[in-house]
Amino acid sequence: xxxxESLSTAPGARGEPVEIGVxxxxxGFIGRAHSIALRKLEWAATVPSLRPRxxxxxxxxxxxxxSAARRFGYERASTDWRDxxxxxxxxxxxxxxxxxxxxxPTIAAARAGKHVLCEKPLGRDADEAYEIWTAVARAGAVHMxxxxxxxxxxxxxxxxxxxxxxxGEIRHFRARYLQSWLxxxxxxxxxxLDGAAAGSGAxxxxxxxxxxxxxxxxxxxAAVTAxxxxxxxxxxxxHVDVDDAFAxxxxxxxxxxxxxxxxxxxxxxxxxxxxEVNGTRGSLAFDQERMNELQVHLPEAPEAGExxxxxxxxxxxxxxxxxxxxxxxxxxxxxxxxxxxxxGWEDSFVFEFEHLLRAIGDxxxxxxxxxxxxxxxxxxxxxxxxxxxxxxxTEQQISYRDLDDHT
Ligand SMILES: NC(=O)c1ccc[n+]([C@@H]2O[C@H](COP(=O)([O-])OP(=O)(O)OC[C@H]3O[C@@H](n4cnc5c(N)ncnc54)[C@H](O)[C@@H]3O)[C@@H](O)[C@H]2O)c1
Numbered sequence: 001x002x003x004x005e006s007l008s009t010a011p012g013a014r015g016e017p018v019e020i021g022v023x024x025x026x027x028g029f030i031g032r033a034h035s036i037a038l039r040k041l042e043w044a045a046t047v048p049s050l051r052p053r054x055x056x057x058x059x060x061x062x063x064x065x066x067s068a069a070r071r072f073g074y075e076r077a078s079t080d081w082r083d084x085x086x087x088x089x090x091x092x093x094x095x096x097x098x099x100x101x102x103x104x105p106t107i108a109a110a111r112a113g114k115h116v117l118c119e120k121p122l123g124r125d126a127d128e129a130y131e132i133w134t135a136v137a138r139a140g141a142v143h144m145x146x147x148x149x150x151x152x153x154x155x156x157x158x159x160x161x162x163x164x165x166x167x168g169e170i171r172h173f174r175a176r177y178l179q180s181w182l183x184x185x186x187x188x189x190x191x192x193l194d195g196a197a198a199g200s201g202a203x204x205x206x207x208x209x210x211x212x213x214x215x216x217x218x219x220x221x222a223a224v225t226a227x228x229x230x231x232x233x234x235x236x237x238x239h240v241d242v243d244d245a246f247a248x249x250x251x252x253x254x255x256x257x258x259x260x261x262x263x264x265x266x267x268x269x270x271x272x273x274x275x276e277v278n279g280t281r282g283s284l285a286f287d288q289e290r291m292n293e294l295q296v297h298l299p300e301a302p303e304a305g306e307x308x309x310x311x312x313x314x315x316x317x318x319x320x321x322x323x324x325x326x327x328x329x330x331x332x333x334x335x336x337x338x339x340x341x342x343x344g345w346e347d348s349f350v351f352e353f354e355h356l357l358r359a360i361g362d363x364x365x366x367x368x369x370x371x372x373x374x375x376x377x378x379x380x381x382x383x384x385x386x387x388x389x390x391x392x393x394t395e396q397q398i399s400y401r402d403l404d405d406h407t
Contacts, residue, residue, distance in 0.1 A: 017051035020092050021087070024072075025095045034094050037350045056077065057069050058078045081101070093106070093116050094118075102128075103132050106132055118146065119146035120376065121379065122145050126377065133373035133374055136373055147212040148348040149209055154323075156332065157331060158294055159216060167282045168282065169255075174276050175214060179206065180266050180269050182232065201228075201242030211382045212379050213273075215375065215382070224249065243390075272289055285320060295322055377400075
């Protein structure tokens with residue numbers, strides 16, 4: 001047992017929530033999303049038994065980090081993540097630093113007795129992700145990987161329909177995650193285009209999300225073939241040594257086949273994650289540009305007509321129908337707004353943190369609904385296999401290590 005201490009999560013007097021101090025690494029894009037989500041949890045309709053207290057935030061630039069601390073309401077700011085690890089008031093560290101800053105602080109936090117959320121991709125490759133998973137699991141921390149798309153109500157409904165067998169046996173899963181911010185060759189190099197800091201390009205950044213959804217919805221990938229491409233190798237600020245785009249075919253362990261694609265050079269697509277699943281009895285489709293909707297084709301399901309009567313024969317089989325996923329019985333929405341009041345991308349982080357705080361405070365499991373670090377590691381094995389398949393031009397079989405493997 002490498003853990004130094006364990007956090008007390010005993011319920012407060014008269015059952016009020018107990019506070020858990022949060023230390024946030026990073027105040028960039030995702031640090032802001034996490035901070036807003038933690039704040040929103042204070043005002044949610046139902047709160048977990050642990051109430052987040054925003055203790056400290058960390059960033060590289062002192063003035064920018066101070067400013068972020070003031071804006072988001074953190075008590076302290078620091079330019080050294082070790083300050084957060086040493087702080088006894090912090091019981092949960094959320095790591096929203098660049099990919100290369102995931103391993104060391106996350107492992108150190110768990111060994112210091114803190115629970116951890118780490119953004120995707122968990123590591124820059126499968127070896128690093130495996131090291132993070134195993135070290136944190138051995139330290140006894142509750143761990144969650146930042147695959148927030150699992151917490152979109154429409155995605156959770158899709159998962160439920162598939163798991164309940166509504167689609168029958170799954171034959172196909174196809175998914176794409178497309179962005180356009182690198183279409184312009186004058187877009188400068190950032191850490192996301194530097195292999196040492198990021199691990200890979202579109203593959204780890206966008207591909208990790210679609211791989212996680214593939215695993216979450218259909219099961220483990222067993223083999224892949226793939227191509228990657230870097231269309232612009234030199235940009236202002238330096239050389240690009242990661243992929244701009246990838247395309248892969250997947251064979252799943254349970255027999256389905258599918259395609260996965262990611263790109264940062266797709267004009268018109270600012271942030272489109274979309275997937276379609278086809279089974280022997282029906283299909284469903286999701287597009288995050290219309291995140292409150294799930295498209296379903298379930299011809300055997302009884303359909304109510306305008307006056308409550310069954311739909312005329314043949315009507316049910318035609319095309320997909322749009323289900324507005326905003327009813328309070330839909331996943332997560334009991335804590336949100338009355339039926340019909342749609343939600344946005346940032347709400348997925350509210351649901352993600354609520355799920356994590358329940359796991360820490362009430363002893364519920366992060367998985368299978370949320371992604372834990374084993375999921376983060378397995379996702380990285382698939383991404384590594386895609387990179388290997390592209391490099392070698394050959395199909396790659398995927399094997400997964402257990403907690404006790406030492407390779
Ligand atoms: N779940 C999602 O949908 C999603 C979306 C965006 C980003 N992410 C992930 O979040 C992570 C961060 O991405 P981002 O877009 O917020 O990046 P960003 O560049 O906007 O922010 C990075 C932050 O890390 C801080 N930082 C960098 N080096 C540091 C150091 N040595 N010590 C302390 N702080 C340091 C910076 O000051 C900055 O605040 C990445 O792993 C990324 O993949 C996830």
